[in-house]
Amino acid sequence: MQPGLSVIVHGPDPQGHLGELLDSLTAQPFTGAEVIVAAVGDWARQQAEQRAAEDPRMVVLPLPDGTSDGAARAAGADRATGRWLHFVHAKDGLPAGALRAIADRTAELADTADVLVVNHVRSTWQTAGRPGQDGRYLAGGGRRAAPLADFPQLLWVTSVLGNRIIRADFWRSRAVSDDLADADFGDDETYTALAVLLHADEIAALDEVAYEIRELREQSLPPMTTAQRYQCLERYERLHRLLAARGASEGPRAVLYDLMVRDLLRVFSRSGMPEAEAREFFGRASEAAVRWRPEHHRRPAGFEGVRHAFLEENAYTKYRVFQAANQKRREVRSVVAAGKRQVGAKLRDLRYHRALTEPVDPHLAVFSAYWDRGVACNPAAISAKLAELAPHIHPVWVVARNKAALLPPGTDHVIPGSRRYWDVMAKAKYLVNNVNFPNAVAKRPDAIHLQTHHGTPLKRMGLDQVDFPAASKGLDFDALLARIDKWDYSVSANSHSTRMWERAYPSRYTSLDYGYPRNDVFYSATAEDVRAIRDRLGIAPGRRAILYAPTHRDYEAGWTPRLDLASLADRLGEDTVLLVRGHYFYGGAASPLAGLRRSGRVIDVSSYDPVEELSLAADALVTDYSSIMFDYANLNRPIVIYADDWETYAKTRGVYFDLMAEAPGQVAHTQEELAAVFETGAWRDEAARKALTAFRRRFCEFDDGRAAERVVRRVFLGESEESLPPVVPVDERTPAPTPEEATA
Numbered sequence: 001m002q003p004g005l006s007v008i009v010h011g012p013d014p015q016g017h018l019g020e021l022l023d024s025l026t027a028q029p030f031t032g033a034e035v036i037v038a039a040v041g042d043w044a045r046q047q048a049e050q051r052a053a054e055d056p057r058m059v060v061l062p063l064p065d066g067t068s069d070g071a072a073r074a075a076g077a078d079r080a081t082g083r084w085l086h087f088v089h090a091k092d093g094l095p096a097g098a099l100r101a102i103a104d105r106t107a108e109l110a111d112t113a114d115v116l117v118v119n120h121v122r123s124t125w126q127t128a129g130r131p132g133q134d135g136r137y138l139a140g141g142g143r144r145a146a147p148l149a150d151f152p153q154l155l156w157v158t159s160v161l162g163n164r165i166i167r168a169d170f171w172r173s174r175a176v177s178d179d180l181a182d183a184d185f186g187d188d189e190t191y192t193a194l195a196v197l198l199h200a201d202e203i204a205a206l207d208e209v210a211y212e213i214r215e216l217r218e219q220s221l222p223p224m225t226t227a228q229r230y231q232c233l234e235r236y237e238r239l240h241r242l243l244a245a246r247g248a249s250e251g252p253r254a255v256l257y258d259l260m261v262r263d264l265l266r267v268f269s270r271s272g273m274p275e276a277e278a279r280e281f282f283g284r285a286s287e288a289a290v291r292w293r294p295e296h297h298r299r300p301a302g303f304e305g306v307r308h309a310f311l312e313e314n315a316y317t318k319y320r321v322f323q324a325a326n327q328k329r330r331e332v333r334s335v336v337a338a339g340k341r342q343v344g345a346k347l348r349d350l351r352y353h354r355a356l357t358e359p360v361d362p363h364l365a366v367f368s369a370y371w372d373r374g375v376a377c378n379p380a381a382i383s384a385k386l387a388e389l390a391p392h393i394h395p396v397w398v399v400a401r402n403k404a405a406l407l408p409p410g411t412d413h414v415i416p417g418s419r420r421y422w423d424v425m426a427k428a429k430y431l432v433n434n435v436n437f438p439n440a441v442a443k444r445p446d447a448i449h450l451q452t453h454h455g456t457p458l459k460r461m462g463l464d465q466v467d468f469p470a471a472s473k474g475l476d477f478d479a480l481l482a483r484i485d486k487w488d489y490s491v492s493a494n495s496h497s498t499r500m501w502e503r504a505y506p507s508r509y510t511s512l513d514y515g516y517p518r519n520d521v522f523y524s525a526t527a528e529d530v531r532a533i534r535d536r537l538g539i540a541p542g543r544r545a546i547l548y549a550p551t552h553r554d555y556e557a558g559w560t561p562r563l564d565l566a567s568l569a570d571r572l573g574e575d576t577v578l579l580v581r582g583h584y585f586y587g588g589a590a591s592p593l594a595g596l597r598r599s600g601r602v603i604d605v606s607s608y609d610p611v612e613e614l615s616l617a618a619d620a621l622v623t624d625y626s627s628i629m630f631d632y633a634n635l636n637r638p639i640v641i642y643a644d645d646w647e648t649y650a651k652t653r654g655v656y657f658d659l660m661a662e663a664p665g666q667v668a669h670t671q672e673e674l675a676a677v678f679e680t681g682a683w684r685d686e687a688a689r690k691a692l693t694a695f696r697r698r699f700c701e702f703d704d705g706r707a708a709e710r711v712v713r714r715v716f717l718g719e720s721e722e723s724l725p726p727v728v729p730v731d732e733r734t735p736a737p738t739p740e741e742a743t744a
Contacts, residue, residue, distance in 0.1 A: 005033040005103050006082030006168070010072035011090035012040040012065070013047055015503035016656075017214055018090040022051040025058070030099040033057060038076035041065040043495055044090065070186035073161070077171060084116070085168050087161040089189075093212035095121070095129075102165055105206045113145035114170040114200035117154055118210040120163045125217060125463040125506065126477070131209075134158055141205030148197055152251035154205065155259060159193040162211045166196055175199060179242070184234070191235045194259075198242050198252070219485055220506030224271050232267050233284055236260035240292045254294045261289055265307055269323065279316055286314035351419065352440075355426030360446050365430035365716070368398040368437065370454065372416055374406055375399075376609055377434045378452035378491060381517030385708035390716045396424050430716065436483040443486040450715055451509070452491045452517070453501070455627030456699055460654030462504030468654040481507070489715055491516065493630065494701035500656055512714060515707030515727070521612050522634040523705030525736035533617045534739060537608075538600050539577050541743050546572070546678075547605075547618035549581040550642075551626035553649065562624065562644060563671055569601050571675040578602045579614055619739050620683055622674070625649055629664055630699045635735045638684045639664040639692060642674050664695035697730050704728040 009021060018039075025035055035058045037048040045062045052058040061079050063072055073087055084106045088094060106116055119138055121129040137153045148154065157163065170176060176199050185191045197203060236256070243253055264285040273281060289312045299305040303326075310319040367383050369376040375383070375397055383395045397413040398421065407413060414421040416438075425431070425441055434454040443449065462480065465472040487509035492498040493516040501511065531541075539545050550562055569578055580602060605614055615621070615631065620638040623629050625646075629639055641663045649655075660667060665688040668674035677683050706725045713719040 003032060003034045003082040004107060005084050005086060005099065005165075006077075006080035007033055007035045007086045007088055007094075007099070008038060008073065008076035008080055009035065009048075009088045009090060010038040010040070010076050011044070011069055013044040013499060014091040015216060015220070015506055016499040017093075017503065018044055019047050019051075021088065021090060021093050022047060022058075024094050024096070025099075026051055026055045028094070028096065028099045030103065031057070032103050033099050034059065034080070034082055036061055036076045036079050038063055038067075038072040038079075040067045040072055040090075043499060068187045069189065070180075070192075074181075074186075077168075080168065083168055084165050085171055086165045088211075089160075089162060091214050091216060092162055093123070093214060095209055095212055098210040101206070101208050101210050105204070105208075106165060109145055109204055111167075113202045113204045114167050115196055116165040116204045116206060117141075117157055117197075118163050118165065118206045119208055120158065120160075120211040120213055121209050122213045122215055124215045125466065128467075129212070132158060134163070135207050138205040138207040141203075141207075143204075145202040145204040148200065148203055148252050149249045151203065151205070152255045154203060155194065155197060155252060155255040158213070159190045160211075160213060161189055161193050161196075162213065164193060164196055170200065171196075184231070185238065188231065188235060191239065194239055194256075195242065198239060198246065198248070198256075217481070217506040219481070219508060220502070222508070224267070226273075226277065229267050229271055229273070229281060230284075232263055233281075233288060236263070236292075237288060250294050250296065253292075254297055257289075257292055257294055257297060258300070260292065261308055261311060262304075264288070265311060282311070282316045282319070283314055286311050349440075352422040352426055352442075355423050356442055356444065358427060360429050360444060361427045362429045363393050364424065364428045365393050365395050365432060366398060366424055366428040367395055368433045368435075371435055372398050372400040372403070374403045374609075375408060375411060377454050378517045379432045379434055380610070381520055381708045382432060382450075382452065382711055385517065385712045386716060389709065389712045393430070393716055396428070436480075437486070439479055439483065441486075448488045448715060449486045450489045450491070450711070451487045453497070456493055456497050456630035457500045457504070458625055458627060458630075458655055458657070458659060460504070460656065461500065463506065464500075464504045464654060464656075468652065484509075491707075491711060493519070493703055493707075494699050496656070496699060512711060513702050514710035514714075514724075515702035515704060516631065517708035517711060518610075518612060519631050519634050519700075519703045520705045520708050522615070522631075522703070522735050523733060525616050527737045527742035530616050530737060530739055530742040533613045534742075537579070537603060537605070537614075537617055539603075539617060539739075540600070543575050543577050544572075544620075545577045545579055545618045545739065546620050546622055547579045547581065547614055547632075548622045549611075549614075549626050549628050550624050553645075553653075562642065563674070565602055568671060568675060572678055574601070576601070576678075579605045579618060581605050581608070581611070581614065616736055617739065625653075625655075625659065631703075633664055633692065633696045634700050634703050635738075636692065636696065637738060638688055639695075640674065640677055640683050640688075641665065641667045643667055644669055644671075662695070662698075664692050666691075700730055702727050704733055 007025065037058060038061045039045040039048045040063045045060060048060040052060050059079065061075060063075060077085055086102060102118065109116065117138060119134050121131055123129060134157045137156050140153060141151050176196065179195055179199065180186060180192055239256060243256060268278065268282055268285065293312065299308040306322065310322065365386065367379045369379045386393055386395060395412065397407070397411055398416055399407060399413045401415050404413060404415065414424055428447065430448050430450065431437060432450045432452065434452045460468055463477060465475065466477065484505045484507045487507060489512050490501050490509045491512045491514060492501060498511050498513055534545070565578060565580060569576070577600060608614060611628065615635060620640065621629065621632045622640045622642055624642050632639060641659065643660065646660055666677045666682050668677050682688065704727050710724045713724055714721065
């Protein structure tokens with residue numbers, strides 16, 4: 001039986017939203033629809049195939065990376081068999097009940113209706129499900145389908161394809177298909193959304209929310225090009241010609257005219273064009289305004305009418321004066337508001353701003369890690385490789401005063417807030433951090449900010465914490481965005497991280513899919529290195545070492561021990577050493593752990609750095625939700641997940657995937673289960689090996705031992721992407737020897 005509705009999900013997976021959209025579709029059990037996923041790129045295909053395996057309505061249509069939106073829509077439409085087509089962009093959403101509402105409304109429409117226009121909500125990183133203004137236009141349409149001439153206000157409905165459900169025969173008709181196949185306009189969604197209304201014989205309306213527009217942050221999108229600015233002009237020229245060819249009445253022509261003027265003035269005012277280009281664009285827009293102005297058209301009232309008049313008169317200078325006056329008025333209001341806060345500059349700020357006027361030092365790099373804790377993590381690995389490949393670049397580390405004494409001998413460093421600190425922050429060509437630099441640090445145009453991150457995200461990060469107050473704890477998201485906008489590069493260890501960073505930290509930085517430099521040591525360490533680390537830790541040869549590294553709980557006011565270590569050590573026996581990296585392991589002499597500590601069966605490694613050495617020393621890892629699991633997986637050694645509170649953690653902190661379904665090994669929910677995993681040998685049985693193999697392929701994707709080299713060559717030496725060492729496939733890598741192999 002022919003389905004009534006074909007939902008065509010199209011595009012790549014922008015900022016990790018496709019999975020949410022597909023999940024919302026599978027949660028709507030309506031059977032009268034088919035779902036065609038025109039998945040652009042491997043990541044989108046994988047997301048779609050995972051859901052299609054559980055939803056028989058879903059058909060995956062894989063498309064190569066770089067396929068345009070227009071081509072993806074066309075491919076999806078060609079595959080669709082439904083009477084009505086609903087184009088849903090991969091970044092957007094479908095509210096609960098949308099499929100049923102659309103199907104019910106289209107089922108009652110006669111074949112003379114070509115398009116159904118529905119209402120929508122709009123979501124940003126700040127707000128979810130915000131109603132728009134389209135209801136006032138849709139309500140006037142009533143329940144009947146009618147020509148556009150009867151309801152020209154429908155042209156004001158937000159111009160996206162997702163709020164237009166289109167009859168399949170109409171979409172494939174000669175006039176429409178030829179128009180939308182035009183190479184210059186096939187990818188222009190605004191043009192397509194308006195053109196289907198202009199072509200339609202009858203249009204129906206549904207004042208019910210059946211679509212969610214997810215508005216990506218502007219700063220995460222490529223800036224508008226000159227060609228795109230003029231395409232906006234050409235779009236409306238073509239639409240007006242289309243209306244004229246169809247002999248449209250003055251109603252639709254007047255609304256389209258007002259739409260055109262509004263959009264052209266927005267492009268002119270907001271795009272920051274150079275003076276000569278701005279003057280030329282304004283002149284061409286003025287010509288269009290004069291050419292297409294309906295005979296009896298009346299300008300809007302107020303400021304908008306003044307803007308219309310200036311454009312129609314080609315009064316560029318007057319418009320600029322008017323624009324500047326409005327800007328000045330806004331600035332005065334802002335200054336008055338700011339006057340209630342302290343705005344005077346301190347001596348430190350004066351020094352820093354003075355230093356910012358001096359030339360950038362191309363041979364100076366500033367490094368920091370974990371909020372100035374010292375030489376660590378990805379920045380440390382990059383700095384070490386820098387000394388090898390680019391010794392002409394001098395590294396200076398930002399280190400808190402109480403950590404300075406712990407630095408490796410000879411480390412050039414500055415203390416935050418000191419005079420030299422502000423001097424190097426102002427002059428450094430390169431600024432490298434695994435978190436963010438303070439808000440006060442300016443982004444110079446010729447400086448390069450490299451964000452290395454310090455883990456693979458299981459828990460929600462950045463803007464994705466908005467809905468999880470236990471995790472965000474009053475985080476200033478606007479300030480966070482300002483810091484993100486300073487990034488030039490973002491280092492990633494796997495495709496999952498790349499997508500989640502794009503989503504959690506939306507801006508225009510370049511993702512470096514090179515692997516985590518701190519994990520290079522997992523492929524370069526030798527048997528001698530492993531023996532030396534274990535010797536430093538006091539692990540006797542032949543003993544099994546288990547690293548226990550739990551993560552922090554945002555929902556807890558303090559630290560709650562998750563395991564009875566004394567009992568666990570007794571169960572695991574004399575030949576097992578527990579390396580415990582946790583904040584609670586500070587018992588007194590009377591503690592049951594005291595004797596275990598003296599015998600070396602439990603070793604507190606909470607303050608031991610670098611953590612990579614602990615991983616190299618361990619035969620196995622026990623963790624809960626800590627990102628150490630993603631790094632440790634590079635060693636291809638057993639990982640056991642101890643998840644005694646997974647449901648609580650997932651609900652309060654928010655997670656990006658279900659660790660229980662995609663764990664890197666055995667999962668224990670109680671201490672009894674955890675002890676049994678080791679007593680029975682399940683920690684390294686065939687099931688555990690298979691789980692670890694799948695986990696490594698997904699999350700150790702780019703970690704092959706040469707990440708730091710790629711970063712240094714690309715960022716500091718300016719080498720091309722093509723010249724960098726290619727990533728070695730996971731199954732072809734040889735990690736560092738295990739402790740057992742190292743002592744053989």
